[in-house]
Amino acid sequence: MRGPDLRRLYDEHAQPLYAFLLNLTRDEADTRDLLQDVFVKLARDPDLLTGVRDEHAFLFRLAHNAAIDLIRRRGTRDKTRDRFVAEIISPFAPTSDPDEQTFRAALAGALAELPPEQRAVVHLKLWERLTFEQIAGALDIPLNTAASRYRYGLDKLRERLRPIYEEL
Amino acid sequence: MKPEDFEQKLQRQPLRQVPAEWREEILREGRRAAVPEIRDADTASLPKWSWLSTLNPQLSTLLWPHPAAWAGLAAIWILILAVDFSVRDKSLVMVEKSAPPSPEVIVELKQQQRMLAELIGPRDEHDADRSKSFVPQPRSERVEILAA
Numbered sequence: 001m002r003g004p005d006l007r008r009l010y011d012e013h014a015q016p017l018y019a020f021l022l023n024l025t026r027d028e029a030d031t032r033d034l035l036q037d038v039f040v041k042l043a044r045d046p047d048l049l050t051g052v053r054d055e056h057a058f059l060f061r062l063a064h065n066a067a068i069d070l071i072r073r074r075g076t077r078d079k080t081r082d083r084f085v086a087e088i089i090s091p092f093a094p095t096s097d098p099d100e101q102t103f104r105a106a107l108a109g110a111l112a113e114l115p116p117e118q119r120a121v122v123h124l125k126l127w128e129r130l131t132f133e134q135i136a137g138a139l140d141i142p143l144n145t146a147a148s149r150y151r152y153g154l155d156k157l158r159e160r161l162r163p164i165y166e167e168l
Numbered sequence: 169m170k171p172e173d174f175e176q177k178l179q180r181q182p183l184r185q186v187p188a189e190w191r192e193e194i195l196r197e198g199r200r201a202a203v204p205e206i207r208d209a210d211t212a213s214l215p216k217w218s219w220l221s222t223l224n225p226q227l228s229t230l231l232w233p234h235p236a237a238w239a240g241l242a243a244i245w246i247l248i249l250a251v252d253f254s255v256r257d258k259s260l261v262m263v264e265k266s267a268p269p270s271p272e273v274i275v276e277l278k279q280q281q282r283m284l285a286e287l288i289g290p291r292d293e294h295d296a297d298r299s300k301s302f303v304p305q306p307r308s309e310r311v312e313i314l315a316a
Binding site (some may be wrong): 093104126 | 179201
């Protein structure tokens with residue numbers, strides 16, 4: 001798998017992988033490195049996708065593993081930096097509507113407070129519209145775990161965003 | 169707030185777009201990784217690293233996740249070594265103190281040894297007596313011996 005295939009993979013998957021990685025890392029430079037790592041891995045090993053049924057879910061798996069490795073390496077070192085960055089780097093597109101902007105900023109903050117494993121499931125379910133079965137496959141977790149992480153994550157988001165949501 | 173409404177509201181939030189300039193950069197890196205000659209040429213042009221400089225990032229990757237735990241472990245080792253050294257010093261002092269006996273003590277010890285030897289008697293005779301095997305005698309002879 002060379003040149004054109006890599007281009008196709010990039011054009012089809014880079015955008016969702018970018019948003020997913022940005023939501024997990026909250027750092028654009030880290031997201032750039034991880035996205036590059038995923039495509040370099042694909043380029044180095046042309047057989048990596050051989051026999052893969054769900055290419056989309058498989059690429060999320062690669063990206064998720066790379067992101068979790070990075071988060072573990074960071075450890076406690078960057079906890080304060082994470083909080084600071086979370087206020088600036090949002091996984092959502094900017095908007096000129098002040099109400100929407102407030103909601104997106106609050107949502108980005110609430111997502112940042114979720115544990116990475118819940119955040120990953122919530123992201124894949126809400127913004128990638130993956131089924132729990134696909135999510136379980138992508139993150140290498142049991143189906144029930146995927147469903148419960150989504151439920152807990154969504155409950156936390158609802159509690160956190162209730163005042164703003166009801167106001168809007 | 170209905171749960172479905174809330175989920176739909178979240179789903180409607182558009183995600184940030186991947187920067188366009190990344191595409192060519194990442195694909196170039198991908199092509200570079202796919203062609204071994206380019207990869208090898210790139211690595212050959214890089215300055216050679218010493219084994220220490222390659223070990224350093226590996227060590228930091230290994231140790232970084234729990235720096236407090238490693239620091240605690242190091243502190244415990246330092247404490248153990250400190251206790252070990254202090255105990256070792258004391259025992260050396262004790263050995264040094266008891267090591268050289270005075271000539272008077274040596275003379276006294278020799279005298280005591282000599283007296284002990286005299287009290288016990290010659291060792292060879294004692295051993296010879298002990299080594300004689302006991303042979304039982306008939307009862308009549310034993311009575312004679314007693315009467316004598």
